[in-house]
Amino acid sequence: MADVNKLVFSIVKFLKDQTTQENLSEDSIESLEVAIQCLESAYNIDTQDESHIARYQVQRNLLDIFNSQISSEPESEFSTLSLHEPTPEEKEQAEKLKNEGNNFMKEEKFSDALECYSQAIKLDNKNSVYYCNRAAAYSKLNKNIQAIEDCERALNIDPQYSKAYGRMGIAYTALMDHESARECYRKALELDPTNQSYQNNLEIAEQKLKEAAMQAGFNMGPMGMGNMDFGQMLNNPALMNMAQSMMQNPNMQQMMANFMSSMSGGVPYILFCVGKGPGRSKGVDGKVFILLSRGQQLAQQMEQTNPELVAQLRSQFGRGPPPGSDPGQQNGDNEPPK
Known part of the structure; x- marks a missing residue:
């Protein structure tokens, strides 16, 4: 709790400094003063109290700490500029983290797996497998946008990585974007023509698109009889x-x-x-x-x-198949991570 109070103390100090800025309006200054009062009341902190100053004040102000952290961070862990050549020790440790993440995936501990893959990426962000494996964890957690982004990062490193296209297709399907899913499966099959899972998923995506087109055609007039046989x-x-x-x-x-x-x-x-x-x-x-x-x-x-x-x-x-029928279900990502 002491660390939290130190953070709040620094925030309050920063806000009080901001109230002295000439570029702020009276309304803005009043809002800051209300925020200060709320924080001091919620955490029972008084920046004028000598005992609180001794316990919670840190040497550097909050803005300096923030700027120092920002300047020391790479542009992005996924940026081309931030790609570095890992040392042999880093590669070895990253591989251990990846394998640990794979074990978590088998145990359906997807959040733990996600953390392991992220740590592996920090050590070796030139390995496409780590991004693709993390995409699988994101998909299991229903974070499909992040899964797509990781698949794209994997493909930036290895454009011939068929599994990245396959997993991206699954994420697009979960988002009901069957057009994009179809294109992903097509590219996956071009790279891995014998993969039956990609073929099945491609057929399902095409069927979903046909059903959507038929539904649009059948919605002609109150009888819904467009294109009837x-x-x-x-x-x-x-x-x-x-x-x-x-x-x-x-x-x-x-x-x-x-x-x-x-x-x-x-x-x-x-x-x-x-x-x-x-x-x-x-x-x-x-x-x-x-x-x-x-x-x-x-x-x-x-x-x-x-x-x-x-x-x-x-x-x-x-109106298609009767209620309760299942015209076909997307094949899940049952492939074990590499």
């Missing part, structure tokens, strides 16, 4: 029977007649016929089954007249 619909006996029953309803017949007579030129439509009787052509006769147009009026009227048919059409053609 009408050939499949006409070959479905249950739907055809429902359609025939619906068309026997006088209200539906009148609705269809009114709709057809009111259509203006240039409105595209598709007309299907079902049943038996005169005028039949190739097994389909002149009884009207359904007319679909880009206008929404018919869709709305069909929804009101026969919601069961619309619900079944949606289920079979516009």
